[in-house]
């Protein structure tokens with residue numbers, strides 16, 4: 337099902353990952369985000385696998401670049417968001433009544449404390465790394481680093497929006513989903529910086545030379561050279577530009593490109 341080749345394959349695969357897989361990974365992440373580094377990497381690998389299937393990217397592609405392409409963030413980043421949102425709910429007594437005892441743990445009398453900013457929470461003293469990274473000590477540290485405009489939000493929705501704005505959460509670009517499957521994969525690989533171009537392969541130690549085989553020995557074969565400059569592709573490039581000329585720039589003189 338994940339490998340179905342439809343017009344919006346990337347969008348559909350990402351949507352399915354968000355709905356059916358990531359929701360499972362997110363379950364109780366407020367608590368389990370304190371797991372070992374080994375398990376964190378294993379969980380993140382599930383998301384990475386979904387990104388590779390969605391984009392058709394080569395396996396060695398950098399993880400951050402992949403996530404940016406499909407508009408996802410790392411699970412670690414999501415866990416931080418979820419912890420902060422949960423802390424907000426506790427602080428504002430929005431949690432269920434049977435958890436009301438949690439409220440007293442973070443709402444202290446702060447009159448005797450000299451905080452640089454309002455709305456901060458007293459840090460909890462820790463002795464072990466495990467407790468230091470667990471719920472309460474870790475999100476309180478994150479909370480105290482939030483801008484006042486975020487921590488003083490008047491509702492959960494406002495808090496989430498302000499948090500997303502501060503952290504510049506990735507969003508997918510619908511334009512990337514347009515086109516046919518194979519062409520989309522080639523475009524994606526060019527954007528991700530790992531395609532069959534010499535410069536991309538050279539950057540990942542997959543090729544001995546970064547220079548273009550079709551030009552003189554000193555011309556680097558990167559995306560710009562391949563799409564706009566390489567003389568080997570002048571004819572298909574002019575055909576392409578003539579077809580899209582009315583969209584990008586009606587006044588452009590395509591024939592000048594022959595001289596490049």
Ligand SMILES: [Zn+2]
Nearest residue numbers: 548550551566
């Ligand atoms: Zn060339």
